[in-house]
Amino acid sequence: MEKLIEDYSQDYALLREAVEGLSEEELRFQPGPDKWSIHQIVIHVTDDEILSTHRLRKVLAEEEPLLLSFDQEAWTDNLGYGRLDREQHLLLFQNLRASMLPLLENLTPKQLERVGKYPDGMRYTFKELLELRVQHVRDHLAQIERVKQVFRKDRG
Ligand code: NI
Numbered sequence: 115m116e117k118l119i120e121d122y123s124q125d126y127a128l129l130r131e132a133v134e135g136l137s138e139e140e141l142r143f144q145p146g147p148d149k150w151s152i153h154q155i156v157i158h159v160t161d162d163e164i165l166s167t168h169r170l171r172k173v174l175a176e177e178e179p180l181l182l183s184f185d186q187e188a189w190t191d192n193l194g195y196g197r198l199d200r201e202q203h204l205l206l207f208q209n210l211r212a213s214m215l216p217l218l219e220n221l222t223p224k225q226l227e228r229v230g231k232y233p234d235g236m237r238y239t240f241k242e243l244l245e246l247r248v249q250h251v252r253d254h255l256a257q258i259e260r261v262k263q264v265f266r267k268d269r270g
Pocket residue numbers: 158162250254
């Protein structure tokens with residue numbers, strides 16, 4: 115559990131590091147017609163974090179609450195991610211993660227096993243939801259690296 119909380123608290127620094135020093139051109143580069151730019155990925159990661167932080171809190175607070183997911187492509191298209199402020203979103207991500215840390219300290223084994231369920235019947239424990247948070251960011255960090263490679267090959 116300690117390792118998990120450590121990973122969870124390191125994601126902001128990794129995300130920041132991944133975009134540090136990139137030109138606006140590289141940040142806005144889309145590797146394909148339907149592929150996200152690094153800018154869009156950062157906004158998506160933060161949007162997902164807003165919803166997931168809510169889910170984590172709900173599972174800790176309520177008895178087997180209903181969890182909802184979101185249509186990520188619709189959010190990207192209809193919220194005009196291109197116009198949203200990347201720096202604000204990075205700071206929002208940082209604050210969301212930091213705001214959770216006091217809740218994660220001293221969790222009892224019983225709290226880790228608290229459950230939330232999705233409308234399709236899938237059930238997740240608090241610990242699993244927390245693991246998914248770290249995994250989500252790590253997956254998108256790998257995606258960011260792939261976009262950088264395509265961009266550099268394109269320009270190379
Ligand atoms: Ni995602």
